[in-house]
Amino acid sequence: MTSRCVVVGGGPAGMMAGLLLARQGVDVTVLEKHGDFLRDFRGDTVHPSTLRIIEELGMIDEFLRIPHSKVSTITVQTPAGPTVFADFARIRGTHPYIAFMPQWDVLDFLARKGRELDTFRLLQKAEATGVVREGDRVRGVRAVTPDGPLEVRADLVLAADGRHSAMRRSVGLPVSASAAPMDVLWFRLSREPGETMSFLHTGPGFVLVTIDRGEYWQIAYVIPQGAYETVRAEGLDRLHADVASVHGPFAARLGREITDWDHVKLLSVRVDRLRTWHRPGLLCIGDAAHAMSPAGGVGINLAVQDAVAAARMLGPVLRAGRTPDRRELAAVQRRRSLPVRAVQTAQVHMLADLYPKDRRTTVERPLAARVVRRFPFLTRWTAQFIGVGLRPEHVD
Structure with a gap:
């Protein structure tokens, strides 16, 4: 099988990247190892920046018909009393809240929108196990399916197969890990x-x-x-x-x-990131490029933003029938590295004292809560950081 781009992984990054590339007229094949999206306790937060992407795609009214709840503030309750840590109502935009929506519903929605396009193909129960190489260049992926082995040749492999990415292992991308709190x-x-x-x-x-x-x-x-x-x-x-x-x-x-x-x-919480997200013919995005702590649900937001940036920057190259070169792949990493580093620094260091150090001690007055309580205007900044992030992406 051949495809202009093969996306490995049908999570938020993979499904969003596949949909956006297909909308540009790029022939896309998404490989998802499971037969459905029904996994319990997945990250189910849809942030204001993701809602804006859906709005830019002209799908927001239909999307918000999916059952969900809205959270406008994050309140931290400690023995020192309650503290409003983030107030999303104070940020700009038409959707100043986090929507808690089952991730399987979000992925089903993206898959359904993708299937409306002739350029989109989703193959489920297809587990990618390694890459196809020609010299030092990745030319596709190998997968196992109920019908036997499958090889998909492509100009670009987008690895969106999560924090235990088989794709990043198969090309030997080095990982830099931080101590999760x-x-x-x-x-x-x-x-x-x-x-x-x-x-x-x-x-x-x-x-x-x-x-x-x-x-x-x-x-x-x-x-x-x-x-x-x-x-x-x-x-x-x-x-x-x-x-x-x-x-x-x-x-x-x-x-x-x-x-x-x-x-x-x-x-088991893991916080890490690749030093280099790419090899010739392959680019990692989402958790495959940077595993995040679940704090604030920001990992999903970053994964979607990666997908939007990759599709916007690489879509025209693929549509022109050309394989993205190393410089173009590196440009996506440069674009997304600052937000990733900022969030991981906050999770590992700035918010570290919000979490228990042992099984006896109570976290009574975490530094972040004390600062926000003293300077309430910061609740808008924390909401902006969590809900929108640095360097938010747009479809066009």
Whole structure:
């Protein structure tokens, strides 16, 4: 099989890049290893900058018919009291909020819009395992499918296959890793009608993030990096007690709904980035280029922004029938490196004291919360940084 561009990975970066390139008339094949997009506890935040991209594509009214909830402020609750950390209502734009929308619905929407175009092809249950080379140049990918091996030849491979990218391993791209400040245990609890919660709470040895999903709460129980085995040894009773200490009505629901560790999913947080995102014929974007902490859900925003930049900068080259050269691939990395570095610096250093250091200590007065409490005007800046980011991208 041949295609002008093959995109590896059907996540936010891959699906957005495939759709945008196909809209430019570039023949695109997207390879997704799963048969559907139904994965629980994926990042489900749609930031103002992503909503603006959807609006620029003329799809916003249809997109917002997907069931979702809106968050206009992020409030941090510590023993020192509540602090509004980010106020999205104060940023400019027609969508000054974060939309919490199941990622599978977002990906289904992008896939459906892509399939409306003759230049878009999505192959599911097709797991890319390595690249096709000619000399030092990547000329496509090899994949396994239920029907047997598949080889897709292309002028450009866009690797959007996540933080454990097989594509970046196959071409030997070196990774620079930073110490992540936490790990996360995800689970869900049913939600009572009208029940409200602050977004983030601190406690002894944990931080709790609660996301309103309408019928249920998606809950992140944040623990010190590498402490999962300690948490399991302490038992579910400790987890139940910690969560109930934040919101008493959770106690009965925990006893009914979280009865086994199988109900709790571990996310081992990884923060890293490639020193070089490209090889001749291949470019990494999204988590394949830079794995982020889940803090603020900004990894999805950065992945979408990468896709928009790559499609805008490389689409005309591919449409002209030419393979992007090293200089053109490097230009995409230069364009996106500043936002990535800024967010990772904030996650690893500036927000490090927001997360627990051990299983005994309570985070009482994190520096970021103290600064924002003293200078409330900064809530607009933090919302801009989280929701829009540095160097936001546009479709055209």
